[in-house]
Amino acid sequence: MSKIIIIGGGIGGISMAYEMRCLAGKEDEVMVVSDSETFHFVPSNPWVAVNWRKPADIKVELAPYLNKKDISFSAVGVKRVHPEENRLELCDGSDLIYDYLVIATGPRLAFEEVEGLGPEGFTHSICHVDHANNAAAAWDNFIQxxxxxxxxxAQGASCYGPAYEFAFIMDADLRKRRLRDQVPMVYVTPEPYIGHLGLGGVGDSKSMMEGLLRERHIKWITNAKVERVEDGMMHVLEHNEDGSEKQRHELPFSYSMMLPAFTGIEAVSNIEGLSNPRGFIKIDKYQRNPSYENIYAIGVCVAIAPLEKTPVPVGVPKTGYMIESMATAAAHNIRDALNGKAPSTEATWNAICLADMGDTGAAFVAIPQIPPRNVTWAKSGKWVHYAKIAYEKYFLHKVRKGTTEPIYERYILKALGINKLK
Structure with missing residues (x-):
């Protein structure tokens, strides 16, 4: 009998739990340890922030559904991982011993790296449902x-789709209210150009995204470093391509949402051999940590080197399809280990991004994620908006039903007219 513990109850952790339960033996225990009693569908947070969704619409209580599939669950949270002892120190002071560990925690939000950034400062966030709910309350006040x-x-961020999404969703909401003419908007990003996305661009994403911003009268500043944020004022340093100073901007705002840089969570940070200096988990091509071969990692917590050197630091995103693929690979490789075999399954590191824009959307496909690529394209249209709604619907269904069905492969790729990704 082996005990397989998954840290994290998000998209990666839940996908992993259901996959692992199907592949593990009946005598093996599969357990999820989270810091929350509920799953919430993170891609819907931009909708929550303008009151197009309520938190209850995108939340699912985990224990009943996991237990129904014979998956143990704890919402105590992990204080520290002790890999030399195969031990988790939990936040209530208790311990858990594991045979195999899967780290699927998502990131820590590093608001403190920019003075005045974040919900405890002067900008809002859509990285967590609670942040998005607070942003919605502020949005109600703003529209008055x-x-x-x-x-x-902000500099070092590694997930740009939600930032573009929220800019366009705010624009759409304001147009519906006939208030758009009263709201000057500026998009600030460390990307070297609009549509870079941390991926070196996808197809003609630069021209497409610039055009979409122009159509909506949204100005932009690229190669931007946010130096500090004050109440109602953001101080931004714009760089030239060689990294030298180009221009300083003082941007007044009545409302601001800025995504922060990510780090690994404290429970796994500064552990020699396990995590890198930013706290992300080191893995090999089998999702396995090179130093601790009974530890695997999937999702945003995984260490991926930056694509290229840019004037301002830009991270690499981990999209939904990639996360589902990582979970499948990790589950099959743990099954190999249980059988006394070497790992044999590699994740398909392709990028598929659906960016909703309120009444239309943009889709990006990069195969593989890092160039040079076999397939690369970017398209926009109302169908992307509906594909994003379908993704929300089917993933929440997946959590409740405990299915291992890969949502992207079954529904999203079909909507994009793609049969298979290789």
Whole structure:
């Protein structure tokens, strides 16, 4: 009998739990340890932040559904991983011993790296459902007294789709209210150009995204470093391509949402051999940690080197399809280990991004994620908006039903007219 523990109850952790339960033996225990009693569908947070969704619409209580599939669950949270002892120190002071560990925690949000950034400062966040709910309350106040908006991502951020999404969703909501003419908007990003996305661009994403911003009268600043944020004012340093200073901007705002840089969570940070200096988990091509071969990692917590050197630090995103693929690979490789075999399954590291824009959307496909690529394209249209709604619907269904069905492969790829990704 082996005990397989998964840390994290998000998209990666839940996908992993259901996959592992199907592949593990009846005598093996599969357990999820989270810091929350509920799953919430993170890609819907931009909708929550403008009151198009309520938190209850995208939350699922985990224990009943996991237990129904014979998966143990704890919402105590992990204080520290002790890999030399195969031990988890939990936040309530208790311990858990594991045979195999899967780290699927997602990131820690490093708001403190920019003075005044984040919900405890002067900008909002859509990285967590609670942040998005607070942003929604502030949005209600904002529309009573509209003013300038600054939206985007801070230096070192590694997930740009939600920032673009929220800019366009705010624009759509304001147009519906006939308030858009009262709200100047600026998009601020460390990307070297609009549509870079941390991926070196996808197809003609630069021209497409610039065009979409122009159509909506959203100005932008690229190669941007946010130096500090004050109440109602953001101080931004724009760089030239060689990294030298180009221009300083003082951007007034009545409402701002800025994505922060990510790090690994404290429970896994500064552990020699396990995590890198930013706290992300080191893995080989089998999702396995090279130093501790009974530890695997999937999702945003995985260490991926930056694609290229840019004037301002830009991270590499991990999209939904990639995360599902990582979970499948890790589950099959743990099954190999249980059988006394070497790992044999590699994740398909392709990027598929669906960016909703309120009443339309943009889709990006990069196969593989890192160039040079076999397939690369970017398209926009109302169908992307509906594909994003379908993704939300089917993933929440997956959590409740405990299915191992890969949502992207079954539904999203079909919507994109793609039969298989290799």
């Amino acid at each position: 007294k509209p003013g300038p908006v600054v939206v985007g991502a």
